Amino acid sequence: MAKSGNTSPSLSTYGKNDRQILSTYQTYFGSEPILVKAPGRINLIGDHTDYNEGFVLPAAIDMEIELAVGENHGDLCRLYSLDYEQEVIFNLKDFKPLPSGWANYIMGVVAQFQANELEVRGFNCVFGGNIPIGAGLSSSAALECATALALSQLFGCQIEKVDLIKIAQKAEHTFAGVQCGIMDQFASIMGKAGNAIRLDCRSLEFKHFPLDLQDYEILLCDTQVKHSLADSAYNTRREECDSGIKTISQHYPEVHSLRDVSLAMLEKHKTTLDPLIYQRCKFVIEENQRVLEAGRALEAKDLAAFGALMYKSHTGLSKSYEVSCAELDMLVDATRDLEEVLGSRMMGGGFGGCTINLVEKSQAQVFEEKMKLEFKQAFGRDLTIYRVGIQDGARIL
Ligand code: GLA
Numbered sequence: 598m599a600k601s602g603n604t605s606p607s608l609s610t611y612g613k614n615d616r617q618i619l620s621t622y623q624t625y626f627g628s629e630p631i632l633v634k635a636p637g638r639i640n641l642i643g644d645h646t647d648y649n650e651g652f653v654l655p656a657a658i659d660m661e662i663e664l665a666v667g668e669n670h671g672d673l674c675r676l677y678s679l680d681y682e683q684e685v686i687f688n689l690k691d692f693k694p695l696p697s698g699w700a701n702y703i704m705g706v707v708a709q710f711q712a713n714e715l716e717v718r719g720f721n722c723v724f725g726g727n728i729p730i731g732a733g734l735s736s737s738a739a740l741e742c743a744t745a746l747a748l749s750q751l752f753g754c755q756i757e758k759v760d761l762i763k764i765a766q767k768a769e770h771t772f773a774g775v776q777c778g779i780m781d782q783f784a785s786i787m788g789k790a791g792n793a794i795r796l797d798c799r800s801l802e803f804k805h806f807p808l809d810l811q812d813y814e815i816l817l818c819d820t821q822v823k824h825s826l827a828d829s830a831y832n833t834r835r836e837e838c839d840s841g842i843k844t845i846s847q848h849y850p851e852v853h854s855l856r857d858v859s860l861a862m863l864e865k866h867k868t869t870l871d872p873l874i875y876q877r878c879k880f881v882i883e884e885n886q887r888v889l890e891a892g893r894a895l896e897a898k899d900l901a902a903f904g905a906l907m908y909k910s911h912t913g914l915s916k917s918y919e920v921s922c923a924e925l926d927m928l929v930d931a932t933r934d935l936e937e938v939l940g941s942r943m944m945g946g947g948f949g950g951c952t953i954n955l956v957e958k959s960q961a962q963v964f965e966e967k968m969k970l971e972f973k974q975a976f977g978r979d980l981t982i983y984r985v986g987i988q989d990g991a992r993i994l
Contacts, residue, residue, distance in 0.1 A: 621679055622665040622723040630665035630721070631750055635743035635991035637661070637734035638784035639815065639953055640944050641793055641808075641895075642903075642910050643888035645918055647778025649838055649881045650799035650856040652888040654895075655780055656808060657788020659986040660734060662726035663994075664743040666751055671719040676703055679725035689719060694772045702737050705772025706744040709764040716752040729981075731823035733943075733950025737773060738781035741765035742991045746786075750993055759801060761991075762786050776832050777946075788990035795892050799856055806896070808987055813900055813939060816956050818968055819981040820924035822949030829948045834877065834920065841878040844870055855881045880917040884910060904940025904955050908933070911942035911952075920947030924976060928952045931971045937964055951983075 622630045636657040643653040669675065676685045678699055685700040692708075694701050703722065710717040724743065728736035742765045749756045756764070765782040769775050779798055787794060792805040838855055846852040848866055860882055867875055887906045894902040911929045915921035925943040929952055932938040937960035944953040956964045965982050972980035 618663050618665050618679060618723055618725050621677070622667070622721070625677065625723070626667060626669070626675075626721045628667050628721075630667040630723070631747060632663065632665050632994040633743050633747040633750070633991065634661045634663045634994060635739040635746065635785050636788055636988050637728040637736055637739050638781055638788070639734070639817070639985060640780065640784075641953070642891045642907060642942070643780075643884060644910070644914060644943075644945060644947070645834060645920065646881060646884050646888065647780040647796075647798040648776070648835055649778075649885075650854040651881065651885040652892075653780045653796050653798060654793055654888055654891060655784035655796070656793040656987045657784050657990050658734065659988040660726070660728040660983070661988070662724060662728060662736065662739040662743050664722060664724040664740075664747050666720050666722045666747045668751060669719045669721050673719050674703075674707065675721045676700055677723045679723060689717065694774075699740065701772040702740040702768060703744045705768025706741050706748065706764060708771060709745075709767050710748060710754070712767075713764070715749075715754045715756070717748055718752065720748070720751060722747075729819060729983075731825065731949065732817075732819050732821075733824065733945030733947070734817075735781035735785065735945070737769060738765060738777075738785050739991075741768045742782055742785040744768075746991045746993065758786050774832075776835050784990070786990045788988060790989045791987050793895075793987070795888075799854070806892075808895075809898065810955070811898065811900060812958055813955050814958050814961060815985060816954045816961060816964065817944075817951040817983040817985060818928045818954060818972075819951045819983065820922070820928065820949055821978065821981060822922055822924050824946060824949035829946070830920065831946050831948075834918065837874055837877045838881060841870060841874045844874070845878075856885065858882055876917050880913045884913055900939050900955065904938075907940030907942045907953070907955065914943055914947060918947075922948055924949070924972075925952055927975050928968065928972065928980075931968060935964065935967070937961075 637660045638655045641654040672689045728734050730736050745761045745764045762782045769777050789805045793808045796803040891906045921943050929941045932941040937957040939955040941954045969980045
């Protein structure tokens with residue numbers, strides 16, 4: 598189990614041979630583990646709304662992390678990442694976040710178990726997966742959710758799904774330094790094959806609905822621009838929204854989040870807000886409305902209306918919320934004149950990662966070729982495109 602540097606793992610071995618996780622565990626630890634899988638996610642529409650207590654429309658995808666765990670009857674936790682070929686060992690009685698890296702997601706979950714006085718003893722762990730790292734598909738949430746589910750099973754803790762989600766989210770806050778909302782962890786735990794999730798991030802009420810895209814399918818275009826949400830302006834955006842709420846709630850004491858603010862209220866007090874803060878708040882309020890509209894459009898099977906909302910979402914994320922980048926903008930713009938595309942937008946936290954595209958199935962190949970060519974001409978690099986299926990959430994195998 599030698600360390601082999603910090604290069605990003607390829608998508609390599611996992612898809613071909615996910616038995617490797619089990620066999621690696623058996624070989625190194627000489628015992629039988631529990632196996633758990635947790636998926637990444639897409640988000641159809643509604644970004645940067647979750648931490649504003651708004652609405653989102655995510656779905657779990659068939660790109661997953663698989664984790665093998667077993668008890669080792671000591672105080673040490675021995676973690677091995679198959680993709681990075683790295684080992685990290687830490688002592689349950691004394692550990693703190695590392696400067697960076699995958700181990701923080703697992704350690705963060707362990708710390709949450711301890712903080713919630715849930716049983717956790719020494720364990721061994723081997724994991725791997727095929728969720729591209731830093732592509733905005735929530736590989737970190739998948740690792741947190743897989744860890745939370747695996748430990749709860751291993752140590753016999755009775756934890757409700759919603760509490761697993763909260764543990765995983767808090768792990769990200771405390772050990773990865775990203776003040777993320779709840780969407781990614783929610784989708785990774787609650788996903789249902791063939792269904793999207795309409796989630797109210799305030800009440801956590803949610804509804805699965807069959808994602809019937811008729812003659813269309815979802816394709817993701819990966820810019821390969823690796824975002825690091827902690828280093829990016831993600832936390833700053835949260836602070837900007839909080840600052841807006843602080844001002845608006847002086848006029849409306851009942852306001853606790855941007856969810857409570859209408860466009861009319863915002864406009865009325867526009868002059869009391871810093872122009873940049875106003876711009877950020879306006880985007881969030883409009884994006885929330887778009888999610889509700891998009892849900893209705895999908896129910897009515899009006900994919901053209903849904904696609905138009907995707908484009909509007911991208912414009913807002915790029916121009917008003919300013920979380921896009923040149924590559925994402927180029928990829929969305931390149932689809933605008935394509936008849937086979939109904940909608941396209943950047944997805945997730947932003948600053949890199951993927952666009953999500955609603956593409957006519959029969960033209961998917963043509964779409965791929967066109968996009969790859971244009972991307973190469975613009976940036977001199979190859980574009981990676983994924984066709985994703987909608988999968989169940991985290992589960993014990
Ligand atoms: C990241 C965060 C989520 C959410 C999205 C943007 O994926 O982890 O909580 O805020 O960005 O919608």
